[in-house]
Amino acid sequence: MKSKIHRVRVTQAELNYVGSITIDEDLMDAAGLIENEQVHIVNNNNGERLITYVIKGERGSGIICLNGAAARKAQVGDIVIIIAYGSLSTEEASTFKPKVVFPDDDNRLVIA
Template sequence: MLLTLLQAKLHRVRVTQADLDYEGSCGIDEGLLDASGLRVNQYIELYNVSNGERFSTYIIKAPRGSGAISLNGAAARKAMVGDLLIICAYSQYTEAEAERHEPVVVLVDERNQPRRAQVKGAA
């Protein structure tokens, strides 16, 4: 049996751009991708802390150090620039893998720069 568990999350990142005329996806600063282990084209779930919207899309890379969190296409209707999001990715693990799996949680500063990346449950 495979279990679906949280792989990684970007906690309380701020939307920097919303573009309805783009063909869909979420641009994420490459530094945040590195810190979290998230990958380009990976399926993500987004939770808008500011308005309660929940939606999904996939990742595209934004320039390293830019702090960019851009919502494109239909996703741009779900948040406004300045809204706070939690971005999560889930992966499947065998029962043995699940026993030792700990998700990565990336906390950011006010410019969406990684402040701290931690493995949840680690000291």
């Protein structure tokens, strides 16, 4: 695991769109995600799992939008986990620390 956005709420589902997930740019930055990066989505409400890619969403908007066929895998209000993976050597992996983001109920960054 390279990074994870843990327990964000789906704010939109747009079936008639090229497939992907739109993520608030603040959340992307905090998790170290880049546009077009592959991510795995796990839906806590229904157990669905899917793989798609990231589209940059409006900064500060809290948007989490499943697009295209992915929109069939979640409903607005569902809680999902977004996970990105990376390849590391055994040596790199032994010291690597993933970025894990725990947003609030409005999908905003929690400043500690």
